[in-house]
Amino acid sequence: MALSPQRLVLAKPAAFWPGKRADYHSMDCLPGVQAQPWQPAVAALATWLDTQAGAKPTLRVVLSGRFVRWQLLPWRPEITQPDELAAYATWRFRETFGHGAEDWQVLHSPQPPGKAVLACAVDAALLAALRAACQSAGARLAAVSPYFACAFDRWRHVVGKKTAWFGLIESETVSLGLLRDGNWVGLRTQRVNAHWRDALPGLMAQISISAGVADAALPLYLAGDGEPPAPAAGLTFTWLQPKAQAQRALPGGRMALGF
Numbered sequence: 001m002a003l004s005p006q007r008l009v010l011a012k013p014a015a016f017w018p019g020k021r022a023d024y025h026s027m028d029c030l031p032g033v034q035a036q037p038w039q040p041a042v043a044a045l046a047t048w049l050d051t052q053a054g055a056k057p058t059l060r061v062v063l064s065g066r067f068v069r070w071q072l073l074p075w076r077p078e079i080t081q082p083d084e085l086a087a088y089a090t091w092r093f094r095e096t097f098g099h100g101a102e103d104w105q106v107l108h109s110p111q112p113p114g115k116a117v118l119a120c121a122v123d124a125a126l127l128a129a130l131r132a133a134c135q136s137a138g139a140r141l142a143a144v145s146p147y148f149a150c151a152f153d154r155w156r157h158v159v160g161k162k163t164a165w166f167g168l169i170e171s172e173t174v175s176l177g178l179l180r181d182g183n184w185v186g187l188r189t190q191r192v193n194a195h196w197r198d199a200l201p202g203l204m205a206q207i208s209i210s211a212g213v214a215d216a217a218l219p220l221y222l223a224g225d226g227e228p229p230a231p232a233a234g235l236t237f238t239w240l241q242p243k244a245q246a247q248r249a250l251p252g253g254r255m256a257l258g259f
Helices: 039-050 082-103 124-137 147-159 197-213
Strands: 007-012 025-026 058-063 066-073 104-108 117-123 138-144 166-168 175-182 183-191 219-226
Touching: 007 039, 007 104, 025 039, 058 117, 058 124, 058 147, 066 082, 066 147, 066 183, 082 104, 082 117, 082 124, 104 124, 104 138, 117 138, 124 138, 124 147, 138 147, 147 166, 147 175, 147 219, 166 197
Parallel strands: 058 138, 166 219
Antiparallel strands: 007 025, 066 117, 104 117, 166 175, 175 183
């Protein structure tokens, strides 16, 4: 299930029939004055769950980049315990985003010795609202994952151990990460009011400077929810897409399936 500011999309993969369309259900989010951008999508979910009385569905939610913040946690040899790493991650978010981060739930990957890891933060109220909506309808909330993490896991085998860029394009955000020998050295997410192509050069420059990477000709892999973008002068990239045409048919469909 894809949760974004524009729509809620539910997808049931056609696991046993290659080439068969997944089953989709899409609901546009009603505009209005909301305290948080995720509230219309959660309201749409509650409405859909009301139609599933007795079905008790199991949901795996994929969150738009609009609802997720990221931090790269450099290796700190003095941090040896999981609770110390958790406290460090929380401190990094509060240092970067201020008091607003006090209401976020922070998660991070296990940190191998000598390597940086990614940490993400999601509004704790969003997670609580998802749990409450599912509990009220008798549904099971099996997982809540950022779209960027799902997409990278899906395409990790393509990027491999290269030094390369991996980006995720959405209608309102672009998330761009830099890997050196397969390890993260930078990641930023930016709102895009204009075309996402206009945002990429600035993001690449910021991340390159911060990571100390000077090679301007690194491979750029892009994924996202939508049709493959047309090539453009001055920006060479590889668009990652599933082989089945059906997975690109519906806006939000690829996000719902984690591609």
